[in-house]
Amino acid sequence: MNNYLHYKGYIGSIEFSEEDNVFYGKVIGIKPLISFEGDTVIAIKEDFHNSVEEYLAFCKENGTQPEKPYKGSFNVRIGADLHRRAALLAHARNISLNALVEDAIRHSVNLP
Numbered sequence: 001m002n003n004y005l006h007y008k009g010y011i012g013s014i015e016f017s018e019e020d021n022v023f024y025g026k027v028i029g030i031k032p033l034i035s036f037e038g039d040t041v042i043a044i045k046e047d048f049h050n051s052v053e054e055y056l057a058f059c060k061e062n063g064t065q066p067e068k069p070y071k072g073s074f075n076v077r078i079g080a081d082l083h084r085r086a087a088l089l090a091h092a093r094n095i096s097l098n099a100l101v102e103d104a105i106r107h108s109v110n111l112p
Contacts, residue, residue, distance in 0.1 A: 005048045008056070010069060012036060012048045027052065029069025076101070 005012040005025070012034075013025040023044040027034040036051040038044030059066040078086075090100040106112075 005045060007049050007052050010034075010052050012051075014044065027055075027069075030067040032067060 024037040036047035
């Protein structure tokens, strides 16, 4: 089952509340909170699209750049020993630490 909606480069999570008998979600990968809901699949998709459109309109009206998810850059905090070991391995392989981390993530998410 795919628990995500996609629209204009934004990704929305999908959850279900048995208690309220409603689907709900939020846009993931950005700081602003953009939520949506619906009692059918069609309704949640419509509300997701409308919520993204409202966010984009709000940004335009306020002269701000909409935040884009997953720009390809993020900070990772790891222990000092792991950092040292990773840096030494990258050096031994004659690659950057970024390349080593990218390769490890690519392998973990099963991308070629």
